[in-house]
Amino acid sequence: MKSILSIFIVLCYFNSTAQTNTTHQADIVIYGGTSSAIVAAVKAKQLGHSVLVVSPDKHLGGVSSSGLGYTDSGNSRLIGGLSKTFYQKVYNYYQDIKVWHWESMEDFHGEGQGTSAINTQSKTMWVFEPHAAEHIFDTWVAENNITVLKEEWLDRNKPIIKASTTIKSFYTLSGKKIEGKIFIDATYEGDLMAAAGVSYHVGRESNAVYNETYNGVQKEVYQHKHNFKKLKISPYLSPRHKESGLLAKISNQNPGKNGDGDHRVEAYCFRMCLTKVPHNRIPISKPEDYNPMDYELLARVYKKGWKATFQKFDGIPNLKTDVNNHGPFSMDNIGMNYDYPEASYEERKAIAIEHRRYQEGLLYFTATDSRVPKKIREEMQKWGYPKDEFTDNGGFPHQLYVREARRMVGDYVMTEHNVLGKSDTNASIGVGSYALDSHNTQRYVTAEGHVENEGDIGVEPPHPYKIDKGTILPKASECTNLIVPVCVSSSHTAYGSIRMEPVFMILGESASQIASLAIQNKVKVQDVNYKELQPLLIKSGQILENK
Template identity: 30%
Template sequence: MKKLTAFLLSLTISLFSYSTDYDLVIVGGTPAGITAAIAAAREGKNCLILERTGYIGGLPVNGLGATDIGTRGSTTGLFEKFVNLNKEYYIIRYGEKSSQVRDCSDGYHFEPHVAAMTFGHMIETAGPGKISILTMRQFDSEQRYVKMKEKRILSIRVLNRKTGEEEYYSAKMFIDATYEGDLGAAAGVPYRLGREGADEYDEPCAGRIYRWWKHGPDDEGTTYQGDNAVQAYNYRLCLTNQPENRMLVAKPAKYDREEFASLVDDVLSGRNTDIAFRKATPAEMELNREKVESGERTSAPGDAWGMAKLSSMTRLPNAKTDANNQHLAFISTDLPEENWPWPTSGWDWRDRYAERLKSYTLGLLWFAQNDEALPRHFREACREWGLAANEYVDNGHFPRQVYVREGRRLEGTYFFTANDALPVVKDSRPPVHPSSVTASHYALDSHAVRKRETGRVHLDGFFSYPSAVYTVPYGVMVPKSVDNLLFPVPVSGSHVGFSTLRMEPCWMALGEAAGVAAVLAIDNDVTVRDVSYNLIQQKLLRYGATLIYFKDLRNTDPDFALVQQLALKGFFPEWDADLDKPLDSATAKLWSDLSGRKIESDGKTKRRQVLPLLNHANQKGESTLK
């Protein structure tokens, strides 16, 4: 930790500057902001990251240690490097056969301080001297803090939270890597908030919805109407059940028992939101109550016990967990409704909400561990868990950053909906975007927007809906009218479409693509809309990114890059590339039609061997968004 602190301080103590020496200024030290800087720095550009807090790294450094990704290998590039470095750390530190290496799950599961060290190493080795980081720099999302000339941002004004002084930073290109979309909104980029109705884009789970967990069905109260509701935020807690590293929470000063009282009946009756509980009768709930009151554990279908009743925990190395909201519960670490103003509020309001959420979260844990209305054996099970004492040592062992799942969704040249992540026909790919800058995969997934309501089977807004590995078009982070801005985090899409894009692996990949696009815009003296996405793709592929996913092809294959480019043009429509299988007649015809040259199948020649004949088709056309 001392080495990490010294490294971060060395990054922060850059010469204070108002100069135009920066090629790229990035607002937000999130993982996407970091990958954007790395991608630009490795191309020789001078980058500045402005971060409001005292630490960079966003949510992976603040408790989100169980990577949210549906298909491993679908997103690579700098994200893959991050994962591999995590695994490498545990191997070097503990040995290849250690429990820590096993629990890191190939680097996809990691402790918060390890994520911080990994990001630090990635920055340090990206482009020596090319990345400056200034922490405690606050950008306020107001038009007067952005100086523009016609359609270009010239400079931005930030508050130095250490000195109270205002500072100005100018650059050739800017990136909004905030979770809220603060810079884009201040620069005049239109944005969306809340939920679209189901009739607007014909999306599953759109609008007001009450759905049994995990995949429905929808139940009483569902209207699918749009509204201004924003999905809940929480803190991703790093908990442990190891006594030597466990810190039990203290009762917070603003504790309100009534906020948590409904948990008592849920524990006794076994009530939960799982589809398995759907057919539970009042008699069965009463029987569960009698069992629990007599000292037994719950036997209600779908029900959890102890800390798992109020927090979904994924194991991390060193007996720690990523403790998220419990989706099967009516009351957990999410705090719906109260966060709705966050996306467009100033930092004074956000800071008050962050403290309110912290107090609520600690109050919930204290209630579960101490309130005598709960069964003794339930409280004892909850007291097995506490905050990890060796994480966030300067913040009471509590995460420093709120999990902002969704803020403003800035409007780009492409608007991503659920239909971009769903198969066109059963078992097929979703629509393939020729301008793809990453493949990605996670379910359509949203947390609640309202607190508990009497008679509802779940909290309004909670859903998970299966998707397939999809492609993400460049246009989701490209504004229609600002020439030198990209926004890889507050991307363009509907509430449901955004609900799958909003995972850190996808954001990191989009950050890397944004950094590449910024370099190309500078070098070619063009707007972000006029950058050739073919050139973006070529650079990304050179660094091991995946633009379209194949089940049987990895980025170590010598023909990977060419197949990726051809697949985005329609040459490989299936999930498998089958490069070492003989070319069949149907594929030969498809390739002939797409390439404009005669490709024949003899039943012996492998598909891989034909690739050189297709390369000329891959070179056609330098495409932009215009």
């Protein structure tokens, strides 16, 4: 999976980072460059605090500015506060006719997910180009005079400096010392949280842990169309000969019993932005180490008559698309990310490179291989990477879509019971509404000798649900000045609903409001009084009721 060249490049990058032994201080230190991190920073600054964003990323906004332009909005009416402000900024951005380079505003007829693409009543827009989102985040940071240290990585080989349960400082790989009163870990991976000694979980809990139904192994649970259910495809190199060995990307491990917990993590992918516009298109080309046999499973799917290749090419402005996983063999690189959550930076980079090569190869295979139906090949040949997106990365997204990594285990753990309306809270800091949604976690061989995917769930809640304050707070016995709005305290199945970008922004804003009160009242983040917090969240436009 890891080529020698890839590893060499990564090691050179980290070893060449300049050593600068300087100290940076702020009331509220936010680690991460995600959408949640930027919203948290804006809120903290609005509340009058000194703020420092320490971002491992060069480009701000996480996957919101890295290809995920077709927003997983759920019930958009329940997205408030600065999260809603972001989508209003998107709306305002596209009111300028000068940003419509490849089509006119009038000709754009995209649709949003669960909402209209453009809501003229609320002046929000729910689909957008990657560079537009990055521009909005960058402008937001500049307007609020927020200090951002980009490409600064937590030094995971140096212990975080703590006084009992209070973080005092941490170091970056470049030698910077970062000091603060309150720390917010707004990364997808939860590295600061883990380094602070906070409890967390990786993988799926068994259903028995929280008395759930949709956690753990979910064999033959078919709630989407991302499976081989009726196709009955052989997993072997030579279809009728088990001794020939397995095709690429198929596990030789026992998939486990339904409901049992395991170490497996739902699949990642890059949310790719593609275009058909000839003058703005970088042609799809053969990636390094391309092996057409890596896509033999897809060839067999086509042979069975599958025709949904372009089903999730969701339209975004300027004749581009946000491409998501769809079908039994697609953009999700199933089973190739299990090590990612706890991996070193070098190992994560290698995993991301492998995911990129997989998806580049998938596009190339679909556009060129004779095993692909001619009509599909000809259609794919019309697509390419946009020249005006990810201009320093060959038109390819910067950020791997890390759907789930570590999840904190606090005193309060959200479960599917919250999402499905069987449990409620009196300390709401935001509302979620998306389905319990997990992508597949493994591709295995069934007892009948066929290939199958496992782990995909999609259960709609009966109504929106409230997110408890404790969801973003560690146990007080472990850390009293850390807030975690992304790797939240939840079960795997509940996280499938919470893990949407608008919700991460909602929780980022609530995190900064809690941080502000903790500083103001000189108390632990866990001791912030909800009766004091609630009216401040409401005043800022946050929506706390699931109605």
